[in-house]
Amino acid sequence: MPENHTCSICGSTNTSLFIETNAMMHTPNKEIYSFYTCGNCDSKFLINPVNEEQLSKYYTENYLPYRGAHAWGKFSKFVEWDDAKLNKARKKTVLNFLPNQKSIQLLDVGCGKPDFLFEISKEKDISVTGVDFVAADWDSPKYSNLSLMECDWKDVEFKHKFNVITAWHYLEHDYQLSKTVSRFHELLISGGIIIIEVPMFEGILQKIQKKFWQGWHSPRHMNLFSKKSWSILFPSEEWNIVSYKKYGTLSAFTLWWLGYRERRNTEWATSMEPYFWSLVILKIILSPIFLFEKLLPFGIQTVVIQKK
Ligand SMILES: [Zn+2]
Numbered sequence: 489m490p491e492n493h494t495c496s497i498c499g500s501t502n503t504s505l506f507i508e509t510n511a512m513m514h515t516p517n518k519e520i521y522s523f524y525t526c527g528n529c530d531s532k533f534l535i536n537p538v539n540e541e542q543l544s545k546y547y548t549e550n551y552l553p554y555r556g557a558h559a560w561g562k563f564s565k566f567v568e569w570d571d572a573k574l575n576k577a578r579k580k581t582v583l584n585f586l587p588n589q590k591s592i593q594l595l596d597v598g599c600g601k602p603d604f605l606f607e608i609s610k611e612k613d614i615s616v617t618g619v620d621f622v623a624a625d626w627d628s629p630k631y632s633n634l635s636l637m638e639c640d641w642k643d644v645e646f647k648h649k650f651n652v653i654t655a656w657h658y659l660e661h662d663y664q665l666s667k668t669v670s671r672f673h674e675l676l677i678s679g680g681i682i683i684i685e686v687p688m689f690e691g692i693l694q695k696i697q698k699k700f701w702q703g704w705h706s707p708r709h710m711n712l713f714s715k716k717s718w719s720i721l722f723p724s725e726e727w728n729i730v731s732y733k734k735y736g737t738l739s740a741f742t743l744w745w746l747g748y749r750e751r752r753n754t755e756w757a758t759s760m761e762p763y764f765w766s767l768v769i770l771k772i773i774l775s776p777i778f779l780f781e782k783l784l785p786f787g788i789q790t791v792v793i794q795k796k
Contacts, residue, residue, distance in 0.1 A: 495524075497721060498529040507698065507704070513705065515755065526714075532711075532712040533712070575607040576607060585730065586652065590613060593648055595641075617635045619638075621640070642668065651681075652680060655683070660686045680795050681730065683791075686788075687702070688703070690785060691788070693743060703743070725796075726795065732792075737790075
């Protein structure tokens with residue numbers, strides 16, 4: 489008899505094995521991780537996560553987002569340019585949904601290297617706070633005007649409530665979803681919004697790349713949300729789902745390329761320089777397909793939810 493596992497999103501025990509993956513963006517990668525699917529809400533969740541205390545073993549030189557543009561050596565300027573494009577897209581998403589209020593307090597959870605906050609803080613009337621477990625490059629003078637807190641934001645006291653909370657690729661890493669949702673509720677003013685971007689397993693890339701799809705990112709990702717999961721996590725008594733989109737600010741091509749490299753057993757901790765030109769060529773060849781990233785569901789979703 490297979491063991492019963494409880495869905496991390498709806499609590500149902502009507503669950504079964506969906507896919508097994510190796511540790512991703514990690515060397516050695518022999519460990520096997522099992523994602524289950526929920527018969528009630530259709531979400532996928534990791535049944536054998538590592539202890540939170542052990543997680544730092546997976547955020548090393550192998551983890552490309554931590555190395556950022558530096559990983560690309562002499563091509564780092566191109567990557568910085570691409571990152572700047574991403575942060576402008578995030579700013580645009582926020583501005584589209586900005587509540588009609590004079591002065592906006594914005595909280596970014598899991599802010600990482602706070603370039604998005606730096607970008608949006610250029611807007612007048614928006615004050616920003618960023619929280620994360622690790623201060624990634626925060627001492628750079630560029631960020632000196634940002635309010636950044638290295639802490640567990642779920643337990644910390646803030647001086648005020650927020651009009652907007654952003655969570656870019658945060659919720660799939662979360663070990664305590666229900667605590668997170670309650671905390672969102674406490675921290676938002678009435679009418680305030682949360683903008684969430686996460687991977688979407690219902691997209692084309694998961695179907696093509698299967699266990700190499702970077703949305704699994706095992707063991708860093710714990711929860712892969714179905715469309716149905718949003719109304720379960722954010723019930724209509726307290727929340728309004730304002731917008732749901734099957735794309736995000738992260739480029740679908742980038743998501744595909746990471747899975748493509750995963751399949752080829754890339755040594756992630758080494759310089760990415762040798763991969764640069766092949767990436768450019770692939771980007772050009774595949775551009776007719778990824779041109780449709782806002783029309784076809786590739787593997788990213790964005791949901792905007794308002795507190796009633
Ligand atoms: Zn479920």
